Amino acid sequence: MKKTIKEVIIILVISIVAGFTANALSPKGIGLVGDYSERFAIDSASSKTGDKPAQKQRTKEGFIKPVNITVEDAKKFYDEGMLFIDGRDAAEYSQGHIKGAINIPYKEFMALTPEQKAERMKDIPKDRKIVSYCGGGDCEISIDNAYEFARIGYEDVGIYLGGLLEWKAKGYPTN
């Protein structure tokens, strides 16, 4: 066992040194602690003002950051005729979705090139307000999809984290 521990320590030390060196050199390197809380935080700007669009923030990559919205905002935007995009698979979408929502499955969409993505969404003007959603609960593709939309130039993208689950629970329209 002593031999095992000694060898384990040697391998771990080599790995730690190599790992941190590679991370420092890699263009896809990351910070020691990532900020993952932001992913689910509701953007106060949008939820407080409601009728005003949240202050537009740009990401490091340069596109306009999608904002997380509450169910109240989602309903309000829905009534205003904002475009809802369901990011789940076609099969899940066909079993029920927010009324009037279109389906852009994230799994298929993410695999496209930026040109193909733009082509896929060519009928939607870039200044159109979009709300991205998915199943709700543990579902994260609403976020991933929203960032894909923002990346190809959509400037007003909301992420409705509550998703279909919360929408249905509120008794809002589905089909």
Place this chain on the structure above:
Amino acid sequence: MKNFISGRFFQIALRLIVGGLFLYASLGKLFNQEAFARAIYNYKFLPDAFINILAIVLPYVEFFSAVFLIFGIFRKGSSFLIGVMLIVFIIALSRAYALGLDISCGCFSLETVSEKSDILSRIIQDILLLAGCALIYFNPGRKKDFSENNITKENQ
């Protein structure tokens, strides 16, 4: 059976399979820390503060353990580490499977684990690898070392 398990060729074959798979698995992650961190995040298994450190170090632990195992250097240490990683993977995958993390909406951005059936087959694959790892670590043929040591100690 014992002779077969501790047989030179069987042990080398085991090391090549287990080490080879780990080496292969680590290669895509060595310089893609960002994507790997996201993949770990999606498992909802770790506190956020540990995600990035794991994403930075784990691929290299996999890589060096695999390389050492293949070449038969630090055989005990490398098979032990791979075994521990496999146990953690099995727990994380089982948990993801039980929680149905991917079923409702395809949350995993990691393309390799995207369907429920994929998760199950990965769990089975990891259990088989763990068995292989145990056969390398507890190689009954290598107990000779201990008895030899004992003899020399007794002689002294």
